[in-house]
Amino acid sequence: MTKFRGHIAILIAITGSLLLLGNRHTYKIRPNIIVFLVDDMGWQDCSVPFWSSPTPLNHRYHTPNMEKLAAAGMKFTSAYATPVCTPTRSSMLTGLNAAHHHITNWTSPRKNNNTDAVDEDLSPAIWNINGLSPVKNIERTYFATPFPQILQDDGYFTIHVGKAHWASAGTPGANPYNMGFMVNISGHAAGHPQSYLARENFGNQPGKAVMQAVPDLEEYYGTDTFLTEALTLEAIKSLMAPIRNNQPFFLNMAHYAVHTPIMRDQRYYPEYIHAGLDSIEAAYASLVEGMDKSLGDLMDFLHTEGVAKNTIIIFMSDNGGLSLAPPRGGEAHTQNLPLRAGKGSVYEGGIRVPMIVSWPGITHSGSTSDQYVMIDDFLPTILEMAKVKQTHYQAIDGKSIVPYLKNSNLIDTTRALIWHYPNKWQTQGGPGINYFSAIRKGAWKLVYNQRTGSKELYNLKDDIGEKLDLSKSLPHITNRLSTLLSNQLRSWAAPMPFNKTTGRRLLFPDEWTE
Template sequence: MNRRDFLKQTCMLGASAVLAGSAMTSRAYGGANAKKPNIIFFFIDDMGWQDTSEPFHTEVTALNQRYHTPNMEQLADSGMKFTQAYACAVCSPSRISLMTGMNAARHKVTNWTLRPNASPDHPHPTLNPPAWNVNGISPVPDVDRTAYVKTLPMFLQKTGYHTIHVGKAHFGADGLAGEMPENLGFDVNIAGHCAGGPGSYHGTNNFSAAFRNGSRIWDVPDLEEYHGQDIYLNEALTIEALEAVDQAVAADKPFYLYMSHYAIHAPWEKDNRYYQKYIDAGLDDFDATYASMIESMDKSLGDICSHLKSKGIDDNTIILFMTDNGQPSQADRNLPLRGHKLTPYEGGSRVPAMVKWPGVVEPGSVCDDYIIIEDIFPTILEMAGLKDCPQIGGKVDGVSFVPLLRQKPGYPKDRAVFWHFPHNYGTGKPYSSIRKGDWKLIYFHADQRYELYNLAEDIGEANNLFTQRKDIAQRLVEELRLFMIDAEAQMPTYKTSGKPVPLPAFID
């Protein structure tokens, strides 16, 4: 028996024990346990702010008219839509921030992970990347180049939740403890491992890259029963997720479902159920494929919502929807936003987000306050009745946005939020940035250059106001600097001297 099979068997035995003991657990938690809401975090990979028929801008855009996501529209109608939600500009940092409540500068998983001690950074002409936590997060201390943390599902487990992971994990490097969701607080893990993308989306390819002579590290685990079948990965994951939910419901356990789709990450492979209609609408092969993957994801959302209703639990189930970064560079730009995944501009980090909370969130409401990915951690814990949950890995940077959901005071207005990417990868160059109120400042590490934008007046970040508004720039530089000192943010080093790039310290 290999390591994965052993861990999966152990996980299944553990989950069975939890479910078998549900009556005792229910008595232990009493009536309070019965009232705990089920929570679903529906997480999408590489889907941009406008990659949906539900508009998140003040007006309908061309991409909104291209795509077909009726279930996202329904979720917005039944909950609250956030027009200014942010993630990191690349996947692993976002996923670890939501699991820990820490900003990427603090947990130091600032790029994507895969193989032990191997960084995906590309050579830079003048800089080397820092010794970042390339091995991801760890549930045990003293693992080289990892962040030792206590995760969101660990806290939820302790208060009686049955925790379910389905789909992409991407929390830790291959072969290390942080790779496996079972080690990070999930009672059930389906299809999660070290890789950030699937080998293939097609069951006929066994969800493997082998047919392309690709590395087997990308093969999606745990779905062997679908091998050889004409089934799309999104559908197989949804079937498995609903079976896991049914087990929790049958055992009368509140559940947390982390529904983490691999879509719409590369490899871009069409879902044949939806592809042809986009070809017929005049899209080329790539755009039609991309659109079919988006609609396939939306179908999963709809299937889950329908299943909750059929089980009579939709009124006691919270659904949070979000994506982990902006659209990839290969896809059409999410205009009017500038940039795309990996870049410091809004197109890299502004993402669609919605929350349905029956009896709490006003249906069809819209929130224009900005939130960021690390806010998911304290928000879900508060939804579950937990507060003041200490993070062993460091300070929790996230802020619960439950007050926004309740449309009550308590959420800090014009708070500062931060991004930190000390890497050279693809189109992404080393930078740190801050947003506070309407103002956003970017510090580019290589040449210590600044850009300043007023997002309320210039959502497309076309007009750099750094030279005109140095008063505002100086305040933002100082706040960014103080945060980076507090977080012990790692900076790239100069190849010539080995010294780190200076922290932002603009002086006119």
């Protein structure tokens, strides 16, 4: 879509929203909501500690605006996403676990293209390779009502800026306008940018279709504007209309940063080189700080416009930090210490992410919650925040976290969180990568290797790095979690890979016999 067409779309959206003003809620008492979603940001890739004490990584990065947000709101020390991006983004919009909606891996920009790497012994699971769809009967997709559509139907002005990556091109779910958004800037089927540089036209080439090229930002071509900055400027422009009309808004500020390609944001790169980082890690740190500036610019804008006190900000990453080296610098799978492994893994480094919620008048300043929560919880939480009464949407797996936002001391250890990755993400594999499932209940976490049937048990309270496997010494806990995980996967008809020799699907954890 050209920039001109983008402006036309905004004008149409504004006109439509004005027609609703006479018969909707009294807008001033309903909060504005911003989800600030970062791509591939690790749990410790910031100067805000999410552990009991700051780590060396916390001292590496400079994120003053995250610090400001945390000082104003609540940190969640045990917030979880899925191992990779599309499952997280689909769970966020639907309130469903990835094992339930069967979008278990990242989706290709090409329709009907399975993104699983080839495996010598296993055939791919039958998962929804075309992603999420708001329309029924689209092959290899999961049909559901995305919560932005519910918000729009209830009077919210809904805006998407940045990475979408819910579905393959050529399917309805690839277009944010079909997913409940009244404005879309740069969201499409691709999962990363071809380039962060406006000097390179963000990867766009005249007369040539480049799948990862970022759309809608023509006015910045040939300038020194970094992609993160351009998206922020466009988000601020898009917010002007609902603010002027005193209409509540929902902004999905979904940055492409800090996903590969790891490119230098020259505004911040030199300071990290001077601090002694190698060129790759300095570039990565500059992506992080550029993302933080975006957060600060949005917060400053809300204050200037006088709407900060009625705006909720939810900060989250879509999966753990990348720990493959290359493209990261240093030794592989050390980039998220003290957590084990990284993106693509069901170990903590791949799924535990930074999360901050600021809800003026509700969250206590500088508070911390140790309650474990998951991306599936966003739909019920946001609808409760927005005072939406509609219940005519899919049955969900997530639970509202509003009670924890109101009481940081509240802890529920009876809930079980589940991760299911029946896919081959990387040819070379790695710890907890390719064909794994996991379950957490209380402090206990079971990790299940689908290929071998092996099970590992960890006490995360004492062993956040998942170093001491207790499965043999505590078989009763291992078996209990194994059964719980298996029963839930069966209830969702969770996809599993197949043995090429026998043609049979791999076993659920409790189906293995010693």
